[in-house]
Amino acid sequence: MTYLDLITGVRTWEFSPFTLFATKLAIEVPQVQVESSIVLAGVLLSLVAIYFASKIGGELSNALGLPAVLGELVGGVVVGVSALHLLVFANGDVTSSDSLIMTFLQATTGLSAEAAPATFDALSEVITILSELGVIILLFEIGLESNLKELLKVGSQAAIVACVGVVVPFVAGTAGLMMIFNVPAIPAVFAGAALTATSIGITSKVLSELSQLTSREGQIILGAAVIDDVLGIIVLAVVASLAKTGEIDVTNVVYLIVGAAAFLLGSILLGKFFNSGFLWATGVLKTRGGLVIPAFIFAFLMSYVGIALHLEAILGAFAAGLVLDETDRRKELEELVKPVADLFVPIFFVVVGARTDLNVLNPAIPANRDGLIIAAFLIAVAIIGKLVTGWAVFGQPGINRLAIGIGMIPRGEVGLVFASIGTASGALSPALNAAIIMMVILTTFLAPPLLRFVFPQDAALTETVTSE
Amino acid sequence: MTYLDLITGVRTWEFSPFTLFATKLAIEVPQVQVESSIVLAGVLLSLVAIYFASKIGGELSNALGLPAVLGELVGGVVVGVSALHLLVFANGDVTSSDSLIMTFLQATTGLSAEAAPATFDALSEVITILSELGVIILLFEIGLESNLKELLKVGSQAAIVACVGVVVPFVAGTAGLMMIFNVPAIPAVFAGAALTATSIGITSKVLSELSQLTSREGQIILGAAVIDDVLGIIVLAVVASLAKTGEIDVTNVVYLIVGAAAFLLGSILLGKFFNSGFLWATGVLKTRGGLVIPAFIFAFLMSYVGIALHLEAILGAFAAGLVLDETDRRKELEELVKPVADLFVPIFFVVVGARTDLNVLNPAIPANRDGLIIAAFLIAVAIIGKLVTGWAVFGQPGINRLAIGIGMIPRGEVGLVFASIGTASGALSPALNAAIIMMVILTTFLAPPLLRFVFPQDAALTETVTSE
Numbered sequence: 004m005t006y007l008d009l010i011t012g013v014r015t016w017e018f019s020p021f022t023l024f025a026t027k028l029a030i031e032v033p034q035v036q037v038e039s040s041i042v043l044a045g046v047l048l049s050l051v052a053i054y055f056a057s058k059i060g061g062e063l064s065n066a067l068g069l070p071a072v073l074g075e076l077v078g079g080v081v082v083g084v085s086a087l088h089l090l091v092f093a094n095g096d097v098t099s100s101d102s103l104i105m106t107f108l109q110a111t112t113g114l115s116a117e118a119a120p121a122t123f124d125a126l127s128e129v130i131t132i133l134s135e136l137g138v139i140i141l142l143f144e145i146g147l148e149s150n151l152k153e154l155l156k157v158g159s160q161a162a163i164v165a166c167v168g169v170v171v172p173f174v175a176g177t178a179g180l181m182m183i184f185n186v187p188a189i190p191a192v193f194a195g196a197a198l199t200a201t202s203i204g205i206t207s208k209v210l211s212e213l214s215q216l217t218s219r220e221g222q223i224i225l226g227a228a229v230i231d232d233v234l235g236i237i238v239l240a241v242v243a244s245l246a247k248t249g250e251i252d253v254t255n256v257v258y259l260i261v262g263a264a265a266f267l268l269g270s271i272l273l274g275k276f277f278n279s280g281f282l283w284a285t286g287v288l289k290t291r292g293g294l295v296i297p298a299f300i301f302a303f304l305m306s307y308v309g310i311a312l313h314l315e316a317i318l319g320a321f322a323a324g325l326v327l328d329e330t331d332r333r334k335e336l337e338e339l340v341k342p343v344a345d346l347f348v349p350i351f352f353v354v355v356g357a358r359t360d361l362n363v364l365n366p367a368i369p370a371n372r373d374g375l376i377i378a379a380f381l382i383a384v385a386i387i388g389k390l391v392t393g394w395a396v397f398g399q400p401g402i403n404r405l406a407i408g409i410g411m412i413p414r415g416e417v418g419l420v421f422a423s424i425g426t427a428s429g430a431l432s433p434a435l436n437a438a439i440i441m442m443v444i445l446t447t448f449l450a451p452p453l454l455r456f457v458f459p460q461d462a463a464l465t466e467t468v469t470s471e
Numbered sequence: 472m473t474y475l476d477l478i479t480g481v482r483t484w485e486f487s488p489f490t491l492f493a494t495k496l497a498i499e500v501p502q503v504q505v506e507s508s509i510v511l512a513g514v515l516l517s518l519v520a521i522y523f524a525s526k527i528g529g530e531l532s533n534a535l536g537l538p539a540v541l542g543e544l545v546g547g548v549v550v551g552v553s554a555l556h557l558l559v560f561a562n563g564d565v566t567s568s569d570s571l572i573m574t575f576l577q578a579t580t581g582l583s584a585e586a587a588p589a590t591f592d593a594l595s596e597v598i599t600i601l602s603e604l605g606v607i608i609l610l611f612e613i614g615l616e617s618n619l620k621e622l623l624k625v626g627s628q629a630a631i632v633a634c635v636g637v638v639v640p641f642v643a644g645t646a647g648l649m650m651i652f653n654v655p656a657i658p659a660v661f662a663g664a665a666l667t668a669t670s671i672g673i674t675s676k677v678l679s680e681l682s683q684l685t686s687r688e689g690q691i692i693l694g695a696a697v698i699d700d701v702l703g704i705i706v707l708a709v710v711a712s713l714a715k716t717g718e719i720d721v722t723n724v725v726y727l728i729v730g731a732a733a734f735l736l737g738s739i740l741l742g743k744f745f746n747s748g749f750l751w752a753t754g755v756l757k758t759r760g761g762l763v764i765p766a767f768i769f770a771f772l773m774s775y776v777g778i779a780l781h782l783e784a785i786l787g788a789f790a791a792g793l794v795l796d797e798t799d800r801r802k803e804l805e806e807l808v809k810p811v812a813d814l815f816v817p818i819f820f821v822v823v824g825a826r827t828d829l830n831v832l833n834p835a836i837p838a839n840r841d842g843l844i845i846a847a848f849l850i851a852v853a854i855i856g857k858l859v860t861g862w863a864v865f866g867q868p869g870i871n872r873l874a875i876g877i878g879m880i881p882r883g884e885v886g887l888v889f890a891s892i893g894t895a896s897g898a899l900s901p902a903l904n905a906a907i908i909m910m911v912i913l914t915t916f917l918a919p920p921l922l923r924f925v926f927p928q929d930a931a932l933t934e935t936v937t938s939e
């Protein structure tokens with residue numbers, strides 16, 4: 004590394020306090036030549052691509068009478084690994100030369116070919132974390148928009164919907180694969196498990212866009228999706244230990260159940276306490292951000308607790324939103340969270356779309372052809388297994404059972420995790436793996452338009468009710 | 472890596488779409504075991520620490536009648552490398568075992584000791600980028616609050632203030648070091664150059680807090696700081712090529728000057744065009760974020776152009792804010808940018824504080840003792856050299872010349888860059904390097920309270936004027 008290289012690089016970001024450290028790093032550990040300013044340039048370009056994709060996709064989708072989030076997902080697919088390669092992420096198969104933004108950075112910022120892989124890793128990591136902050140902020144906002152008391156009122160219905168929605172697809176999927184397709188027990192259990200959990204992010208965003216979050220159906224779907232999320236974590240732990248040792252790790256499962264129960268009940272019971280602490284803090288603070296900073300401290304802390312309990316960050320963020328929903332300053336807080344969510348949430352949906360590799364749907368690839376028949380079966384089970392949950396609801400006359408069932412359909416990211424763990428353990432064949440990914444893609448992209456059509460006549464009415 | 476390890480790790484983030492990729496990565500490239508959920512947990516904890524530090528520091532500072540940003544910087548020092556070690560950044564000397572947050576993550580999330588260094592690198596990278604986005608959003612907001620026409624009115628005064636503020640400290644510093652301290656020419660030139668540029672971030676934030684951004688003094692300081700920034704980039708290029716080859720790389724210097732002029736003039740001249748495009752876009756968009764997303768697309772694109780022209784991201788962000796300031800929807804946009812800035816900007820200031828290593832001020836370390844005498848000289852030149860700029864202003868009767876001089880004092884990050892490049896090239900002795908860092912720390916932390924005291928009587932008045 005010549006001295007001029009150093010200067011040329013540093014010149015572009017010389018007023019940054021981080022130069023001191025990055026320069027040191029570049030000199031002492033020459034193999035790691037990641038320059039903050041070039042990563043920053045990549046992050047800025049990626050965000051511009053994400054925002055363009057989300058707005059163009061969202062607006063087109065909205066103009067067609069479909070939820071904007073569907074357009075954001077499709078916009079993500081267009082800029083992602085399936086098409087334009089603007090927004091791709093470092094992994095074993097994808098390197099920096101596959102990324103148009105990395106190519107562009109090399110052309111415009113003097114990024115060297117040697118430094119490109121490490122820069123690409125850093126860029127991928129930053130965009131990944133930004134998109135995870137996006138779904139955390141989404142669930143925080145959904146929590147703020149929801150009402151804890153209303154949610155608890157439909158608690159038993161939500162629990163039944165969640166349990167039926169886990170048991171039916173799991174049993175039907177596993178049994179069908181074993182009996183119809185002669186799949187061995189372990190891979191069949193894995194594929195069955197991949198059919199269980201609902202994507203809380205996609206469902207809640209569509210409900211919010213349709214102004215259905217506070218409807219009875221919306222409340223049941225949201226509650227069931229949350230319980231489903233926890234059940235999914237437990238199912239994964241059971242299936243994984245079964246695949247590994249042939250036995251179920253009971254301690255681990257008990258720990259997860261106790262942890263989840265303590266977390267959700269604890270947040271609800273201690274909510275009043277948190278709330279008065281929050282109100283006290285916002286009352287004391289006189290400088291800028293006196294309301295929004297304590298709110299995000301709470302949301303981020305709860306998200307961290309979710310991860311530390313081996314649950315999920317988004318469960319913590321949702322609980323934080325539910326608790327703060329009870330404060331007197333809720334309306335004011337919602338107004339402040341809105342622009343933050345507007346900037347962060349699209350990152351999540353576009354990234355989900357960008358990571359979706361549509362090549363698994365290509366019948367020209369032999370492994371996909373084998374998978375297509377299994378996929379057709381899995382998709383049928385995935386849809387029917389969740390549709391029936393609507394008819395498990397009791398004591399709610401006149402409820403839109405079809406809407407509840409459809410609300411539970413999107414598998415989103417969840418199924419991908421099962422597929423990846425199954426493949427990594429060697430339990431899943433490439434065909435079964437491709438079939439699971441096809442099932443995830445179709446349920447994820449089908450649910451938003453379907454939800455739109457089962458909630459058509461209420462939309463205008465509910466909007467007026469909730470905006471009171 | 473056992474299968475159970477994989478499950479245990481994955482269980483904590485299994486509903487994330489990124490698991491698929493991260494899991495693949497962990498299996499195919501076992502030496503890189505960075506788990507997104509653990510990096511995310513670290514980011515969440517770091518943000519909580521940053522927000523606590525910024526609010527506690529900011530509120531205490533405000534209660535003492537000082538600018539909140541001073542408290543944020545000091546809060547950063549308290550949580551940073553000088554004291555609590557909560558917020559530290561990976562470099563050659565600092566490893567993951569020096570970070571309290573990393574230790575805590577290992578205790579609470581099942582992060583292994585082997586995966587800790589790579590996780591720490593990723594965490595440092597993400598927080599660094601978030602803080603850089605923080606200063607970008609700060610300058611975008613400052614641009615929105617500023618008025619281009621008013622700024623152009625004081626353009627010639629600002630240019631003179633900037634030139635005097637570069638020439639006087641440079642000449643006095645270089646000559647003094649050579650004559651009084653017998654420092655050789657090259658290191659003296661480096662140290663003199665480190666005295667030139669003003670920290671636009673710190674100065675503009677203090678002015679904004681004192682409601683002085685739109686005062687005549689504030690406009691001149693802001694304009695001069697921007698010009699100073701560009702001059703600083705040119706000085707660095709000249710000094711660095713001088714140190715390297717003994718000659719000045721004229722092509723490079725001409726490129727920088729032409730690029731900077733084209734960028735600033737281009738933004739101003741094409742402003743109307745951008746503006747009508749922006750208004751058209753915000754008028755067309757019907758979905759959420761229809762105003763804030765186009766604004767940030769513009770801000771991030773301009774920031775990228777700043778980097779690509781070998782200038783700075785913050786110059787682009789400031790120009791974007793200035794241009795959008797002219798739109799009819801400016802007030803509305805300002806309201807939306809505010810909570811975003813409230814969340815991002817403190818990250819920048821706390822990180823600047825956290826990276827400041829106060830050990831260079833410790834006289835018990837021999838190298839510091841040698842540096843202390845030179846530091847005293849540099850600090851005197853740094854303060855006097857900028858104070859005189861106020862008296863260079865012409866045709867502005869009754870202007871607060873002292874306030875202008877003080878507004879130009881903070882060197883912030885800029886001086887650190889000169890010091891790091893000088894040290895890396897071998898031109899600077901450890902004592903001279905420590906002296907420059909002391910000068911930067913003192914000017915940065917002194918300017919906010921001093922500015923507060925030279926603008927006392929106007930504060931209330933100007934606040935009323937600007938809030939009209």
